[in-house]
Structures are given as C-alpha cells and as structure tokens.
Amino acid sequence: SKLLNYTHKLIDEFDASSHPLTKFTTGDNDNEGHVGDDYFLNSSDKISFFMEPGAFNERNELTKPKDKAINKIGHGLHLDPVFYPYTINSTTKEIVDKLGFQDPRVLQSMIICKQPEIGGEVPSHQDGTFLFTKPQSAIGFWIALEDCDENNGCLSYLPGSHKLVPIQKRFVKKEGGGTGFIYFNEEQRDEYDNDEKDYVKIKCRKGSLILIHNSVLHRSNLNFSDSSRYAYAFHVIDGAAEYDELNWLQVPPSGGANFTKLEL
Numbered sequence: 001s002k003l004l005n006y007t008h009k010l011i012d013e014f015d016a017s018s019h020p021l022t023k024f025t026t027g028d029n030d031n032e033g034h035v036g037d038d039y040f041l042n043s044s045d046k047i048s049f050f051m052e053p054g055a056f057n058e059r060n061e062l063t064k065p066k067d068k069a070i071n072k073i074g075h076g077l078h079l080d081p082v083f084y085p086y087t088i089n090s091t092t093k094e095i096v097d098k099l100g101f102q103d104p105r106v107l108q109s110m111i112i113c114k115q116p117e118i119g120g121e122v123p124s125h126q127d128g129t130f131l132f133t134k135p136q137s138a139i140g141f142w143i144a145l146e147d148c149d150e151n152n153g154c155l156s157y158l159p160g161s162h163k164l165v166p167i168q169k170r171f172v173k174k175e176g177g178g179t180g181f182i183y184f185n186e187e188q189r190d191e192y193d194n195d196e197k198d199y200v201k202i203k204c205r206k207g208s209l210i211l212i213h214n215s216v217l218h219r220s221n222l223n224f225s226d227s228s229r230y231a232y233a234f235h236v237i238d239g240a241a242e243y244d245e246l247n248w249l250q251v252p253p254s255g256g257a258n259f260t261k262l263e264l
C-alpha cells in the first residue's frame with residue numbers, strides 16, 4: 001500500500017547516527033524507556049523515531065539494522081501530506097460525528113512497526129491512560145497495513161471491559177522531568193484481568209480499520225513471525241473535554257491542547 005511504501009521510505013531516509021535513541025515501551029516500569037526524553041515529549045507535531053528496547057546492547061548501541069530496530073514512528077504523522085488524507089477524511093469525520101464529538105481533534109498519530117523477533121509484547125492497557133480527558137473521550141483508529149494474525153502479534157481485547165473497568169491510572173509528565181503513572185487507587189496497581197487467555201484475538205486483513213474505545217483493555221503479543229506487522233494508528237479526542245497540562249503529549253512550543261481539528 002501507499003502508506004507502507006512511504007513508511008519504508010521514511011525509515012530509509014532516517015539517519016540513526018544523529019538520533020537520541022529513544023526506546024519506546026508502554027510497560028509499567030517508570031525507569032525504562034523514554035523517561036525524561038525531550039525527543040519523546042516534543043513529538044506531537046513531528047515524525048520522530050522510537051526504538052525497540054531489545055535492539056540495544058548494554059553500551060546503548062544498536063545491535064540491529066535500523067529498519068529492524070524501530071518500534072514506532074510518531075506522533076505527528078497526520079500532519080504529513082501523505083498521511084493526512086488517511087487521517088482526516090469523510091470516513092473519520094462520519095465516525096466521530098456518529099459518536100457525538102463536538103470538537104474532534106486528532107493527535108498521537110503513529111506507525112507501529114512490530115518488528116520480527118524483537119517486536120515486543122504490548123501489555124494490556126487502556127488508551128484513556130495515555131490520552132486522559134475529563135470526561136474520557138479518546139477513540140483510537142487503528143489501520144492494519146499488513147495482514148495480522150496470532151503469529152505476528154495481532155491486537156486482542158477483553159470483551160466488555162470498556163463498560164466494566166474504569167481507567168486505572170494516567171500517564172503524565174512528572175515534575176522535575178520524565179514521565180510516569182498516577183494511579184487512582186491507593187494500592188498503586190492495576191486491578192484488572194491481565195490473563196491472555198481471556199482476550200479475543202483480532203485477526204484482520206491489511207486495510208482493516210479497528211476502532212478502540214478509551215477504556216477497552218487491549219494488548220498484543222510478540223511478533224513470532226519473520227516479517228514485520230505494520231499498522232497506522234491515530235486518536236481523536238473531543239476538544240470539548242478537559243485535556244490538562246499533566247498529559248505527556250502537548251502541543252509545542254509552549255504546551256496546550258490545541259491539537260489538529262478534524263474538519264474537512
């Protein structure tokens with residue numbers, strides 16, 4: 001597809017030697033990954049590259065070729081002229097209109113690479129943790145650029161969880177730098193079903209669109225196959241909901257929630 005070819009071109013042109021080598025993980029360990037990294041925090045309007053944690057040795061050197069080491073590209077792809085029409089179009093608009101959005105705003109657009117061998121497991125999470133609004137409003141648009149199945153780490157979700165499991169925590173910029181989670185319970189832990197066997201796998205063909213509710217628990221496995229599993233994902237929040245300055249993703253240069261309006 002056009003997006004897949006264009007993504008490969010972006011990776012070809014990407015100069016890994018001048019990169020801060022930001023690792024990406026949505027895991028729960030605050031001290032892993034991209035903590036405190038301006039490259040990550042300032043990525044809302046850029047095409048930035050985030051690496052697989054497993055692609056580094058103990059001296060923080062890449063041990064894989066760059067096209068096999070990139071975990072994600074984001075988080076402002078929707079501003080790129082090639083990605084824009086796949087993001088802001090009549091289909092997306094119709095969906096958010098039907099969902100009752102008053103002021104739909106696009107943010108956190110990204111290519112998820114899910115590389116072979118090191119394409120990490122994404123632990124169970126709720127997207128409302130990462131795009132926290134009051135009230136919750138985020139909806140994820142997830143488009144498969146390659147066929148997805150249980151061998152290459154397709155998405156899976158816990159049926160009914162969006163109604164039964166309130167958002168447990170939020171991902172924030174910490175005072176003094178870095179990022180971390182704020183829990184809404186005293187135990188500071190996730191009280192939900194993390195058991196893979198209860199999750200339903202979503203096998204799909206390339207080109208499929210999956211909509212992800214802000215509170216649905218979802219995850220994906222390691223990629224056990226020998227090829228990548230690329231997907232393009234972006235999110236829409238309602239600008240009518242509160243999006244505060246604690247959120248990790250802010251519009252540069254001075255922060256704020258003035259994300260791209262979804263209008264035709």
Ligand code: FE2
Pocket residue numbers: 125126127218
């Ligand atoms: Fe997610």
